[in-house]
Amino acid sequence: MQVRRTSASYVSVDRRRTTAAHLHVHVSTVHCRIGRIEQLTGRDLSQARDRVDLYLACALTDRPA
Helix, strand or coil: CHHHHHHHHHHHHCCHHHHHHHHCCCHHHHHHHHHHHHHHHCCCCCCHHHHHHHHHHHHHHHCCC
């Protein structure tokens, strides 16, 4: 659940500090979660293409059936 919320927030704002403020956690927590997301997905979120893919995945899973 934390990874999912962090993913959605991070790709929406593309800034770790803003994501941390939004989630009410420390920036280092977001940094660790982003690392975990990259590990789980095999993506490099410093690359725009990978952030777009993650954004689309989050957007599609948020859609009601």
